[in-house]
Amino acid sequence: MIVGIGAAAGALGMWAAGGTWQDIQHLGQPRNVMIVDGESVRVPVTVSDGERLAPEVAVSTSGAHTFLFEENGEPTRYDPCVAHAWVYNPEGMPEGADGLVAEAFDNIAQYTGLVFSHEGNVDEPADFDRPLIQEEYGDRFAPILVGWSDEATTPGLEGTTAGLGGSSSVTGAFGQERFLAAGVVILDSEDFTNVLATDGGRDRAASIIRHEIAHVVGLGHVEDESEVMHTQNLAAVTWGPGDRQGLAIAGAGPCQ
């Protein structure tokens, strides 16, 4: 169960730099654009002071880990110098699942050194085909979205697949460097209802959600069953050495 998904979205052209205050440090540099709903949209500028928001997590373990996107031997990652918003669509949440998603983001923040901020609930359905930039979220990439679905709506959840997670790889506003953005986690209501009804079900459910958010921050699957990022994730409910190494690296990317 549980597949990593990454939609590749990219800058398809370039525009001359605009004249807003945000662009001053990039004066004369062409601004990347992307196509959203058939329209050219300038890639949102990330505003940060170029410093990490939280300390880098030291790599203290080693084991199997992979990344969903790599470019020139480096994984594509979220920018550690800005807080990454996440929103939640509670529609279809099984009984007993309260708090699991927020706890999972806290856990991923701890192991990556990335900073996440919960912006509240939305009614946007969790779908990998969502537009990367949406009017209701303003001039930025859409926040990370977590929601519930079923096999009929999301065929990827068929069988024992309890969740799906991933992000898009996009270029920054300037230059060629790529970053992750607009992550999505889709959880299977029925599978979680069943998992939560078993002994130790809450730990198991928590592990599945952490696995999916780990896909969002760029981790792929491994074949080592002692790792949470194992393809089936049937055994491990706590991060293994490879998971921890991968998460620390996922949080140690460059700032825009």
Ligand SMILES: [Zn+2]
């Ligand atoms: Zn997976």
